[in-house]
């Protein structure tokens with residue numbers, strides 16, 4: 001059977017417009033409507049609490065609220081990821097893209113929020129340790145400690161080949 005050329009062309013146009021729409025949605029996730037901060041503890045705190053409130057992000061794929069954590073983080077954890085981190089995790093590539101942001105809420109057994117621990121991948125920030133900017137905040141967003149933190153890296157570094165991520169194996 002011969003398919004008329006105009007039908008083939010129409011089909012190609014439909015496919016292409018689909019691809020373009022997809023590309024736009026991929027490159028402009030909602031939270032980039034507010035410019036992302038650099039490796040700056042205070043600006044990052046403002047960004048996750050007000051600029052693009054992390055509680056409106058998706059949770060870590062497959063994890064819900066108050067899942068069981070281990071030392072030194074909370075007994076109960078809820079972990080939010082921005083769109084960049086979410087799609088990197090879902091891709092199964094084994095690394096998170098630049099701009100990935102993870103905010104983990106740490107709770108007591110009574111579900112009192114005690115702190116937020118954050119990992120933010122900033123291009124070129126610290127190539128020797130995966131370009132992660134590490135930070136710990138009070139629930140109100142006050143930075144307690146932040147930067148290229150040895151105390152975080154010495155433990156997360158055990159999973160260096162997993163892009164310093166502990167929650168799960170990234171490579172699928």
Ligand code: HEC
Pocket residue numbers: 068069070071072073074077079102103104117118119134135136149151152153155156164165166167168
């Ligand atoms: C003694 C080991 C250890 C230290 C130190 C540590 N973490 Fe973690 N971290 C973990 C483990 C284990 C998990 C997986 C969740 C869980 O079971 O608690 C985790 C998970 C995380 C996550 C979720 C993403 C991921 O890697 O899975 C973030 C964000 C995080 N930690 C931030 C920090 C920050 C910031 C510091 C330093 C202030 C820090 N961590 C120090 C062990 C550690």
